Amino acid sequence: xxxxxxKTRSLTLSRILTAAALAVAAAALFCIPVAAQxxxxxxxxxxxxxxxxxxxxxxxLPVLLALWExxxxxxxxxxxxxxxxxxxxCLRVISWCCxxxxxVWCVLGFWRKLxxxxxxxxxxxxxxxxVVKNLVAxxxxxREENDYTI
Amino acid sequence: xxxxxxxxxxxxxxxMSAGELAERIDITPANLxxxxxxKAKAVRFSTLEAICRELDCQxxxxxEYVRDGEEGG
Numbered sequence: 001x002x003x004x005x006x007k008t009r010s011l012t013l014s015r016i017l018t019a020a021a022l023a024v025a026a027a028a029l030f031c032i033p034v035a036a037q038x039x040x041x042x043x044x045x046x047x048x049x050x051x052x053x054x055x056x057x058x059x060x061l062p063v064l065l066a067l068w069e070x071x072x073x074x075x076x077x078x079x080x081x082x083x084x085x086x087x088x089x090c091l092r093v094i095s096w097c098c099x100x101x102x103x104v105w106c107v108l109g110f111w112r113k114l115x116x117x118x119x120x121x122x123x124x125x126x127x128x129x130x131v132v133k134n135l136v137a138x139x140x141x142x143r144e145e146n147d148y149t150i
Numbered sequence: 151x152x153x154x155x156x157x158x159x160x161x162x163x164x165x166m167s168a169g170e171l172a173e174r175i176d177i178t179p180a181n182l183x184x185x186x187x188x189k190a191k192a193v194r195f196s197t198l199e200a201i202c203r204e205l206d207c208q209x210x211x212x213x214e215y216v217r218d219g220e221e222g223g
Contacts, residue, residue, distance in 0.1 A: 148189060149192040150181045150184060150190045150193055
């Protein structure tokens with residue numbers, strides 16, 4: 001049996017992966033203290049259990065929100081609502097979530113310099129999402145103009 | 151929007167219903183409603199031409215420029 005790949009299947013895969021990531025991020029809320037303990041155990045440097053636990057909790061919340069918004073946007077796309085202000089709002093929230101994660105990891109950078117690298121990646125991702133958000137905003141305006149040209 | 155579409159006035163003068171005008175100028179009643187209610191962002195010359203032809207009027211009879219702040223006054 002030949003499996004043909006198309007846009008609908010690709011979208012379905014994206015939705016499944018996003019939902020799975022959301023479930024993992026939600027489950028991670030219960031594993032954060034254990035993960036921080038494990039890090040302190042394997043790290044040869046001064047323990048940062050409290051800082052790391054706080055940082056991971058503060059990271060998980062924007063991550064959950066961003067994934068939820070992503071899932072909403074994918075549902076809109078599946079319903080053929082592509083260039084709508086709802087998607088622009090989703091992208092704006094996602095970009096601010098990225099910046100929030102960057103801010104949290106910047107603070108952790110005072111204890112572990114590598115955290116600045118994570119913060120840099122989060123800022124970079126936030127910027128890219130922000131540019132895409134600006135593109136969608138422009139496309140929404142163009143679509144509205146087109147729809148309201150009689 | 152400082153451009154006002156006075157389609158209602160001309161339609162009343164010519165005693166033409168919205169449905170009839172929409173059919174004659176070949177646009178949907180929904181689009182004619184957008185035009186009548188000043189929700190349109192732009193009007194194609196072909197649409198304007200059809201409106202003027204069917205209502206036997208000039209573009210100035212259906213379009214009016216009103217300075218910002220003067221609308222509804």
